[in-house]
Every structure is written in structure tokens, then in C-alpha cells.
Amino acid sequence: MDIIVGGGRFGLKAAEYLISQGRDFILLDSNPNCEAAKKLGIKVYDAGAEMLAEIAERVSPEWIFPTASVHVVAEAVKDYFEPWNEAIDFILSGVPSRLIVSVGKGGIILSYNRDKTCIENCVSPEICPVTKIKRPCPMSEIIRFAYPEAMVLISHQIAPGLGAIRGFDFLETVRRAKEKEKVVLATACDCHAVITALKRKRI
DSSP states (O other), X not given: OXXXXXXXXXXHHHHHHHHHTTOOEEEEOSOTTOHHHHHHOOOOBSOOGGGHXXXXXXHOOSEEEEOSSSOHHHHHHTTTEEEOHHHHHHHHTTSOGGGEEEEETTEEEEESSXXXXXXXXXXXXXXXXXXXXXXOSOHHHHHHHHOTTOEEEEOEEEETTEEEEEHHHHHHHHHHXXXXXXXXXXXXXXXXXXXXXXXXXXX
16 A cells, blocks of 8 residues: 555656556545546545654555655644744755755755756766766765754655655654754755755744
8 A cells, every 4th residue: 555645747657657566555645636537537535744644654655755745744733833944044054955855944955956857757867867977976965964963864766756655764863853842853865855844843
């Protein structure tokens, strides 16, 4: 069993891949008429990323495909936390500026292909087919250098242009994050990353 979060363009791609492999999956999207639902005629569970942890606890997914335009692990714990903007300034000091796509509201987006659009179905070669620049290291290593205490979920390439995180890793990260007063969460593939810094809400 797998879970797809988001039924847009990339959620559709993930669903088509899983169907081709004969794998069972659940698709979460707050829009019942999302692209995947319309094109494939599949059932969509009316839920966003904030419900992912609860659903994943029940079904124990092997893979989670985070195709929605949110940082799913941060969304899963957002009720406990608020942005920790001070940590973002510290993290930025350890990240090369040419990798920074955007910064704000306790989050950073990084990419080796910052200024252009990635090609369809990219297999993430060591030399980027768009920039023609050799990747010096996986993006996860950049994050661990900038903030060694960060909890980094690795997005594994399941098929060209399609990544997923392990369900067990997601659930373990959520469990550990909920125990902390302050936490930096990140999800990274070889080429791109999203980072969210959070601190416990004060009542």
C-alpha cells in the first residue's frame, strides 16, 4: 500500500505509475475533482497533508508520494508548531546562495537548477541536463552541513521524474518531531530540497 498526497499533475503521474505496477494506493486531495480523479476515475480521499500522519498510521504505507505543493512532513505537525524564523537565518549562512530558490515563513526551498525548469522525466544524472553543471553532492549533504540537527527525509527516485519517501521514515520523523521544542525538518532528493524550521506553539 502506498499514499499519494495531491492529485494534480504529479499526483496523476504517480497514480499512473502505481497502476502500471499493480500497486494499491490511496490518493489524498481536498479537491474531489482533482486532475487525477477526472482523468483516471479513481476514488479521492478528501484530506490534505495535515491528515497524512493519521492515515499513514492506519495503513502503514511502503511509499509516500509528496506531490502536493506543500512540505508534507511540516504540514503533518503544524498544529503543534509555528515558524521558527531565527533558525532560517542561521541555516542560510551555511547554504550557497546560488542554490536558494525562495525563503519565507520559516521555510527554504533549494535547487541545483534554481533558475530554469527541469526537463520532463529527468533521471537526475550527476551532470544536470539543464544547467550542464556537475552536482557536487546530494542536496541532503548540503542541509546536514548547514544544520546538522535537521531531520532529513530522503525522496528516492522511484521512476524518472517521480520521487517518494519511505512511509516508515515519515512516521518516525513525525513521532520524533512532536517530542521536540524546536525542530528543523527537510525533504530532499539529489537535486532539490525544502526545509522548514519550527518551534513549539506557546499557549
